[in-house]
Amino acid sequence: MVAAETLTAQKRIAMLGPPGAGKGTQAELLAGRLSIPRISTGDILRDAIAMGSQLGRQAGPIMEEGGLVPDDLLMGVIEERLQREDCARGYVLDGFPRTVPQAEGFESLNPGVTADMIVFKLEVPKTELLRRLSGRRWCPKCQATYHVESDPPREDGVCDRDGERLILREDDKESAVARRLTAYERQTKPLIEYYDDRSCLRRVDGDREPQVVHVELSTYIGVPR
Ligand code: AP5
Numbered sequence: 330m331v332a333a334e335t336l337t338a339q340k341r342i343a344m345l346g347p348p349g350a351g352k353g354t355q356a357e358l359l360a361g362r363l364s365i366p367r368i369s370t371g372d373i374l375r376d377a378i379a380m381g382s383q384l385g386r387q388a389g390p391i392m393e394e395g396g397l398v399p400d401d402l403l404m405g406v407i408e409e410r411l412q413r414e415d416c417a418r419g420y421v422l423d424g425f426p427r428t429v430p431q432a433e434g435f436e437s438l439n440p441g442v443t444a445d446m447i448v449f450k451l452e453v454p455k456t457e458l459l460r461r462l463s464g465r466r467w468c469p470k471c472q473a474t475y476h477v478e479s480d481p482p483r484e485d486g487v488c489d490r491d492g493e494r495l496i497l498r499e500d501d502k503e504s505a506v507a508r509r510l511t512a513y514e515r516q517t518k519p520l521i522e523y524y525d526d527r528s529c530l531r532r533v534d535g536d537r538e539p540q541v542v543h544v545e546l547s548t549y550i551g552v553p554r
Contacts, residue, residue, distance in 0.1 A: 340365055340419030341442060342550065343426065345520060346451035348509045349458040349465070351535045351542065353474060355451065356423035358543045362552060366415045369423040372472050373406055374398060379469070393499045395508030397427060397516055404434045411438070428516045432523050443527040449546055450521060451535030455510070462506050466495035480539075 340363055344352035353369060360367035374392060377385035384406065388398045407425055410416070426432040436442055453461075464477040468488035475482050475495060482489050500509060524530040531549055535542055547553055 339417070339445075340550070341422075341439075341446045342419070343422040343446065343448045344424070344451065345448050345517070345524070345530075346453065346535060347458055347513045347517075348506065349461040350451035350453045351461075351539065352423050352451060354539050355449070355535075355542055355546060356421045358539070359546055359550075360421045362543075362547060363419070363421070363550075365419045365421060367421045367423055368407075368410055368416075368425070369472075370403060370406065370425040370427075371423070373410065375472065393505065395500050395505035395512065397512050400428055400430045400434065403427075403431060407431075407435070408438060426520060429519050429523055432520055443524070443529050446529050447531060447550060448520075448524045448529045449549070450524075450530055450532050451542070452532060453535040457536055458510070459506065462501045463503075465498065465501055467498045467501075468493050468495055 342356075342359060344356050346352050353367075353371075356367045356369065371392075374384070374388045378389045378392070379385070384402065387402060391398050403425065411420070426435050461476060461479075464479070466475045466477060466482070466486070467473070468475075468491065470493040471488065471490050473488055473490050474480075475488075482495065486495050487493070488495055499505065521530060533542060533545055533549075544553070
């Protein structure tokens with residue numbers, strides 16, 4: 330039995346874990362449950378690429394290769410996003426912070442944030458990560474995510490929400506996945522110690538059914554189902 334923790338009025342939650350760990354899936358479920366926004370830096374960047382903005386032109390080639398977008402670009406993106414009104418009651422960060430400089434930048438934007446923040450680290454074996462990423466299908470219009478085996482759309486290859494044709498994300502191709510996993514090991518893993526030192530990190534077994542993982546996360550934040 331995990332101990333329930335109650336966040337302060339503003340709920341600030343971050344999802345940490347390697348590519349395919351289920352950060353997006355769990356962030357979406359938690360955000361829905363708490364009626365706060367899920368803020369996915371990956372989705373924001375993919376939107377920027379689709380719009381052909383300057384940010385998109387800078388981030389696109391890096392993401393396609395499986396590298397991390399430079400911290401200074403990311404900080405501008407997140408600062409602007411967190412100022413919006415829908416963040417007043419809190420948010421679930423999906424894929425941010427991803428480096429120690431980003432975590433430091435986030436703390437300087439929100440002094441004292443780690444006192445009442447929870448960072449969930451989803452733990453999933455590498456073989457399962459590879460299975461999830463190779464089977465993931467993605468809607469380029471609404472960014473909904475599916476899996477060919479474990480979470481298929483109602484109609485094969487078609488998004489349930491908007492009927493758009495589903496595709497394999499560029500960075501889910503094998504060579505990019507290998508680079509994303511390396512980037513996680515080198516640049517994101519140091520965050521584990523960073524948040525452990527600040528007593529915010531909660532390790533969660535992410536290698537279970539999505540709803541089972543969600544129940545555990547909900548219990549941690551004091552809203553058990
Ligand atoms: P981003 O979009 O954040 O990708 P990621 O972190 O690599 O994570 P993924 O989206 O691949 O996986 P996920 O953990 O969210 O898993 P999901 O729930 O989708 O970032 C993409 C790129 O943008 C980065 O590589 C970088 O270039 C750039 N970027 C973004 N943020 C950045 C930052 N802060 N700094 C610098 N650069 C940044 O699930 C995956 C699949 O598994 C799905 O098919 C799903 O259906 C399935 N699944 C999920 N949970 C389960 C489960 N419990 N059991 C079985 N299947 C499951």
